[in-house]
Amino acid sequence: MGSVFSQTMAVIAMNIRSLPQRIWMSLAMILASAVVVAILLAFLAMAKGFEATLSSAGSDDVVIFMREGSAAELNSVISRDQVNLIEVAPGVMSDANGPVTSAELYVVVDGIKKSSNTEANIPLRGIQERGITMRDNVTITAGRMFTPGTNELIVGAGILQQFDGFELNANVRFGKNVWRVVGVFSSGGNVFESELWADAKVLQSLYNRGSSYQTMRAQLTSPGALETVRAYVENDPRLNLDVQTEANYFAAQGKQLGYMAIFGRTISIVMALGAIAGALNTMYTSVAERSAEIATLRAIGFSSLSAFAGTMVEALVLAAMGGVVGSVCAFMLFDGLNASTLGGSFTQVVFSFELSPDLFRQGAGFALAIGLISGFFPAWRAARMPVVAAFSKVA
Amino acid sequence: MTALFDLKKVAKSFVKGKEKISIFDDLNMTIEEGDFVAIMGPSGSGKTTLLNMLGGVDQPTSGEVWFAGERIDSLSEGNLAKWRANNVGFIFQFYNLMPMLNAARNVELPLLLTKLSGKQRKKNVETALTLVELADRAKHMPSEMSGGQQQRVAIARAIVSDPKLLLCDEPTGDLDRATADEILKTLQLLNEKFNKTIVMVTHDPAAAKYAKRTLHLDKGEFVEEGMAA
Ligand SMILES: Nc1ncnc2c1ncn2[C@@H]1O[C@H](COP(=O)(O)OP(=O)(O)OP(=O)(O)O)[C@@H](O)[C@H]1O
Ligand SMILES: [Mg+2]
Numbered sequence: 001m002g003s004v005f006s007q008t009m010a011v012i013a014m015n016i017r018s019l020p021q022r023i024w025m026s027l028a029m030i031l032a033s034a035v036v037v038a039i040l041l042a043f044l045a046m047a048k049g050f051e052a053t054l055s056s057a058g059s060d061d062v063v064i065f066m067r068e069g070s071a072a073e074l075n076s077v078i079s080r081d082q083v084n085l086i087e088v089a090p091g092v093m094s095d096a097n098g099p100v101t102s103a104e105l106y107v108v109v110d111g112i113k114k115s116s117n118t119e120a121n122i123p124l125r126g127i128q129e130r131g132i133t134m135r136d137n138v139t140i141t142a143g144r145m146f147t148p149g150t151n152e153l154i155v156g157a158g159i160l161q162q163f164d165g166f167e168l169n170a171n172v173r174f175g176k177n178v179w180r181v182v183g184v185f186s187s188g189g190n191v192f193e194s195e196l197w198a199d200a201k202v203l204q205s206l207y208n209r210g211s212s213y214q215t216m217r218a219q220l221t222s223p224g225a226l227e228t229v230r231a232y233v234e235n236d237p238r239l240n241l242d243v244q245t246e247a248n249y250f251a252a253q254g255k256q257l258g259y260m261a262i263f264g265r266t267i268s269i270v271m272a273l274g275a276i277a278g279a280l281n282t283m284y285t286s287v288a289e290r291s292a293e294i295a296t297l298r299a300i301g302f303s304s305l306s307a308f309a310g311t312m313v314e315a316l317v318l319a320a321m322g323g324v325v326g327s328v329c330a331f332m333l334f335d336g337l338n339a340s341t342l343g344g345s346f347t348q349v350v351f352s353f354e355l356s357p358d359l360f361r362q363g364a365g366f367a368l369a370i371g372l373i374s375g376f377f378p379a380w381r382a383a384r385m386p387v388v389a390a391f392s393k394v395a
Numbered sequence: 396m397t398a399l400f401d402l403k404k405v406a407k408s409f410v411k412g413k414e415k416i417s418i419f420d421d422l423n424m425t426i427e428e429g430d431f432v433a434i435m436g437p438s439g440s441g442k443t444t445l446l447n448m449l450g451g452v453d454q455p456t457s458g459e460v461w462f463a464g465e466r467i468d469s470l471s472e473g474n475l476a477k478w479r480a481n482n483v484g485f486i487f488q489f490y491n492l493m494p495m496l497n498a499a500r501n502v503e504l505p506l507l508l509t510k511l512s513g514k515q516r517k518k519n520v521e522t523a524l525t526l527v528e529l530a531d532r533a534k535h536m537p538s539e540m541s542g543g544q545q546q547r548v549a550i551a552r553a554i555v556s557d558p559k560l561l562l563c564d565e566p567t568g569d570l571d572r573a574t575a576d577e578i579l580k581t582l583q584l585l586n587e588k589f590n591k592t593i594v595m596v597t598h599d600p601a602a603a604k605y606a607k608r609t610l611h612l613d614k615g616e617f618v619e620e621g622m623a624a
Binding site for chain 2: 014017018021297298299302303304387388
């Protein structure tokens, strides 16, 4: 007998070569696989983005002020007058250098990502000098702190790693403005590492924010002082602000993201199952369409193994093509997806919403799994196809 | 002539739902090597079923099918496939060519189951296509050929690995008279010059005349007619 290999290769080649003739079935299979891979990649990218936020613990004796009802920094506004009132609030710590507070604002600038050479958004945060010491784990690892009142900025370790042109002492241009990188900071892996920090006042004037800020951070005299501060805010009609500890703020965001993650995972699983069912159905149809061919080959003496392999490889090839399509789509839709696209409440997440080579490897794995699942059962049917079908009149 | 086929007490029944349909109870027959047998009979009499059992693509419910001294009804699925590859060429009513392969590639299929080199395979394909007078159509796709041409490609495919036996199920059932006669002449040539044993199922008495003898199958029994021309 001739080699099992040559007959199997012949059947595989025949199946692959006939794919263009079965174009709709092939496209349906590619689409199903592409959908699964794109959805799962999107979900994984999102989940990866969440990690940074979820890892931020926050402390109990730092409070964050935001405009009443704003869930995220981006849609909050705080005026200079409100800042002045908070600086002297009972329960807010002061020392020889004045109140331990930081009024902050936030703009979005563009950078070029090293991995893909594409533009992506970066948060540029304006802080006051005290903003650094009030944040846990933040240390300047290279260079120095920016000098207030100048076009200097410090760069998060994450930015340095992922974007081009933010090396120490580099000049970077955003719009008409040129900034100078004077320091690198790390914050133990949390979201702040994916930001640029500069002087809030400089940011206000360069971005026409007048004297307004978006959030304010304040050090409490003790964790118990929260109630004192809250009572002060509630009793002053000028302070229509929400107050919460940094720990609570992060926990709330984490919770919100947790729901998002569960929601995203459920949707992905349901859609993936649907697409796999579609792929399976398509492959069953493919086997049914080829039943006369399969039976004829079997009558001639081809083994059932070759019938199995032919269908299996067909499914794998189509699923792999779908995997490529799905990955490319996911990449184009989601890579470096930014705040403005996702909406205000996800400003903290978006930056990390990126597709890495590792995710693409997972995408390839998914495509392979889809090919295996949707190919195996129809291939089994092909292998078990009764040879007498070759003689049936529907040939 | 030695007996190529020997059917002993063959019974075949199908179970359809709760019903058991018995096609044959006790079928006995012998086919000598070099014979050309036409099998006729009313629709549903079991002609195709019989051919399937001879070709090792279907098994009798009981009884024995002997081929050249070997019992084939008890072979395993895999061994039957090998047996078919070595001994049987099939010719179908609807040709059953692979639509995505050209004539030469279709004819080459059975050779992929042998150890022949690519060069040798090419040579054998040429020989087979020349025999059915289609050497000039080697590169044509099935869709570019007439029914008669497609059936001749199918005959070339059936003989390319030089099997002893050709099994044809209504090989001219889908062709006009003139084309059918050409195909039947080719089969006759294969029988007389190349000593192929041929079993052919047909509804057409004119087709049956090309065979050496005709068996009439009715209600599970054979009624033999005299020798044909
Ligand atoms: N796989 C099967 N399952 C159930 N019944 C079957 C099966 N194959 C054949 N039969 C039945 O067996 C009987 C004989 O079928 P067969 O195809 O052998 O007839 P035939 O003589 O070739 O008829 P025709 O001239 O129409 O081709 C028919 O009644 C058919 O319905
Ligand atoms: Mg029949």
